[in-house]
Amino acid sequence: MKFYVCIKQVPDVYAPLQIKDGQLIQDADRNVLNAYDASAVEEALVLTEQHGGEVEVVLAGPEKAKETLRKALAMGAHKGTHIVTNGDEEFDSSAYAKILAKFFSDKEYDFISCGKQSQDTDAGLAGSMMAELLDLPYATNAVDLKFSDGTLTVKRQGDAGQEIIDVPSPGLVTCSNDMNDPRIPSLKGIMQSKRKPVDTISLDDLGADISSDEVKTKVLGFEEKPEREAGKKYEGEPDEIAREVAQLLDTEENVI
């Protein structure tokens, strides 16, 4: 079974951030493997451990994003492809979906796996965009994957409950981080990752040069969200404070 997992390097949401003149200022060195993609890698590893096969990770991003590719290899992915961008193109989900679809257009695989969304933007678009561009059957927001006889059985979190869906090969799935706890790379894994093959290709090589007017969504700037002020803290005798707050919710807030 051949799994491709699309992984993205994203800024660490825990890194201190600041907004100045509408621009987001953040430590450029604090980046992580998108948490949802880490779950996709983990699940692909588990499935290939059970059923045999290979996991290849693909990342489109600037030179420094190679460390994220290494991280996935250290988790156990067998090989990687780095599609190198300048990093200042302001690509949106659609641009990345086109780039990745171009990459997959001449590849053979059973399944492409993505995160359900990027942790920094929460866009959640590139996966199903790629499925459409590649004309693949797909399922999103998977919380569990099982494989048998060439079919992926996906448990997806839907609106009406959990939907169990069979997706035939070749197909695409996007993963929730509710699926698993991604493994932490072991020292051995980290050592081995350094010898694993990584293909590096440019957008030019790929024939996927996306012009700036092809990018139809733009970030205009950033702003602080309206500050929510801390209200009152009630400390003391549980019985007293509990009853006091219950009364206030009725008399002051009228929400009971």
Add this chain to the structure above:
Amino acid sequence: MSTLLTVISVNDGKIKRSSLEVLSRCNELAADNGLKSAALVIDANASDIAEKLKEYGPDTIYTIENPIFKNHLNTPVLKALSTALDHIQPQLVAFPSTESSKDVLGALAANKEAAALSDMSEFELTENGVKGKRPVMASKIISAVEATGSPVIISVRSGSYDAVEKSSDASIEAIDFNFNDDELRITLKEIISSSSDRVDLSEAEAVVAAGRGVKDEEGRNMISELASILNAGIGASRALTEAGDYDPSLQIGQTGKVVSPQLYIGVAISGAIQHVAGMANSKVIVAINKDPDAPIFDIADYGLVGDLYKILPPFIEELKKIKQN
């Protein structure tokens, strides 16, 4: 005249409030800009739903009715959307953010070579598209965004706008649609719904959310009792959905659902940014936590510092008294 199209989300034969919020916003934008506001219902009983929609003021209601839409499946939904967009030629297609709309938003945009923006908290029209806001970085900050072209396809976070009733004599138009089972490609085998009889979280006026400190049956019983007194939806943090104590559909936050109730009560929830991302728009926030430094207290209107097992019994008792009067 160009059209702003709201795609209505239906759950168990009921129109989701978040769809009416989006429709109301589109009605307003259409009126301001001399455009048409239309609604699209894709459902097994679309014509019944369309009648109910008249109370919310669209100019036209389009329906695509087919038994295949009894349950969500992306293949037929995409085909229906694509057919409807070809027919209506809207300049804006707006969905409420739901798991079903998230499932097809990107694919529809790719199919129509249209720009897409998901999970917006505000939107307005521009000369050649849409601009607006969306929370980013686990909702720590807001980003101002823009999309150009026609149509632009967006989804809108629940609670971003009010649903405003406005009676209309909207015309109802059924759109031709055929679907053969062999076009399905994916197969829905089963739906596991354990929370169907409970209050819909994303629409609930009150939410009681349980966190890691709710560690046993006694705690869960108190959560249920509190929720039932307040007619509240029950939610949970990831700590408890992951542990299997609560249904995964009850998770509130970045991975889970966005709620915007009048009253949110967080019981033994620390207030991690990813959880807060899903509940910060609640009107009144009450937090119960034994750690006085828990981050949830930074955003709580009422912070009760103490052990939930000591605080909840008198809290529940007092609320019962209030309810009885």
